[in-house]
Amino acid sequence: MKLLQCVFYLTIIFTATFCGEVPLDNNDYFNSNPIAPSRLEALKNSYSKLNFLSKTNPSDFIFDFSRAISGVSHGTGGRTISATSSNFPGLINHGIAMTVAYLGPCGINLPHTHIRATEIVFSINGNFQIGFLQENGANFILNELHPNQAAIFPQGAIHFVQNLNCVPATFVAAFNNEDPGVLTISDSFFGSLPATVVGATLGGLNITSINDIRLQLAKNPSIGIEECRRRCGLQK
Numbered sequence: 636m637k638l639l640q641c642v643f644y645l646t647i648i649f650t651a652t653f654c655g656e657v658p659l660d661n662n663d664y665f666n667s668n669p670i671a672p673s674r675l676e677a678l679k680n681s682y683s684k685l686n687f688l689s690k691t692n693p694s695d696f697i698f699d700f701s702r703a704i705s706g707v708s709h710g711t712g713g714r715t716i717s718a719t720s721s722n723f724p725g726l727i728n729h730g731i732a733m734t735v736a737y738l739g740p741c742g743i744n745l746p747h748t749h750i751r752a753t754e755i756v757f758s759i760n761g762n763f764q765i766g767f768l769q770e771n772g773a774n775f776i777l778n779e780l781h782p783n784q785a786a787i788f789p790q791g792a793i794h795f796v797q798n799l800n801c802v803p804a805t806f807v808a809a810f811n812n813e814d815p816g817v818l819t820i821s822d823s824f825f826g827s828l829p830a831t832v833v834g835a836t837l838g839g840l841n842i843t844s845i846n847d848i849r850l851q852l853a854k855n856p857s858i859g860i861e862e863c864r865r866r867c868g869l870q871k
Contacts, residue, residue: 669695670705670722678727679720687728696725700735712742712856713803720813732810736856738798740867743859745819746795752815754788754808756780756796761804764860767794780806793820797859801867825849 668674669692681687698718706717717734720726732752736744738761756765758780766777769792779799780786788794798804825833825848834840858869 669724675721675724675727678724681728691724695723698723698725698733708855710742710854710856711739712798712853712858713738715744715856717817719815726813728813730811730813732813732815734808734810736796736806736808738796738804738806738856739858740798740801740803741859741863741869742798742804742856744796745821745853745855745857746793747817747819747855748791748793749788749810749812749815749817750791752810752812753790754794754810754815755785756788756806756808757785758782759805759807761806762799763804763806764797764799765795767792797863799863801863819855821852822855825852 674690678687678690681690700716700718703716703718703722705722706719708715708717713736715734715736717732718726719732723732726732738744760782762782763780764777765780765786765788766775767788768775769789778786780796796806825845830842830845833845834842837845858864864870
């Protein structure tokens with residue numbers, strides 16, 4: 636093992652000497668891949684704020700939603716872009732996160748829950764139908780959200796945001812956790828639980844029927860309710 640290590644290091648020295656290149660150190664690697672898991676872990680485990688800042692670059696504190704390649708969800712009803720501690724290093728240890736949703740006509744951010752965060756959602760330029768259910772026995776809360784209005788979805792509540800317009804609409808969501816987590820209800824129930832358990836839950840539905848349902852699950856964001864589709868002349 637020691638011999639192999641010596642050969643490895645000699646190869647790097649030879650390359651640097653005769654090719655005029657300096658071998659990459661950890662900082663070079665981190666700079667080339669700012670959201671590498673090892674770098675994010677190192678930032679998370681900083682022993683002080685100054686130690687954290689010493690490991691960062693100015694670009695770590697900017698997130699460009701227009702150029703994001705991670706944290707992006709595409710569906711037939713639009714797209715959402717999430718900035719969390721997994722793709723925005725500047726958020727680490729700050730306890731906040733953000734999502735921007737660009738919903739097409741009648742687009743819906745499907746029912747889901749954030750298991751670690753409360754969400755505040757702000758309408759930029761659309762009229763939305765929104766709703767949430769907090770727990771068994773609680774009243775279902777249904778509202779409309781208009782431009783320059785904000786609404787709250789409590790931590791763990793099942794909630795959705797539906798664009799009621801026949802034109803694209805945008806909303807911004809902020810969270811009180813840098814890693815809010817997301818659990819999409821349809822994907823989780825039909826797509827992740829054992830088919831036998833799903834069948835039993837639905838009164839004995841057979842596995843073939845459950846597998847057929849799984850093939851029809853919409854990708855988030857999706858095209859929303861039938862009334863909106865008819866009003867806007869959209870196909871399902």
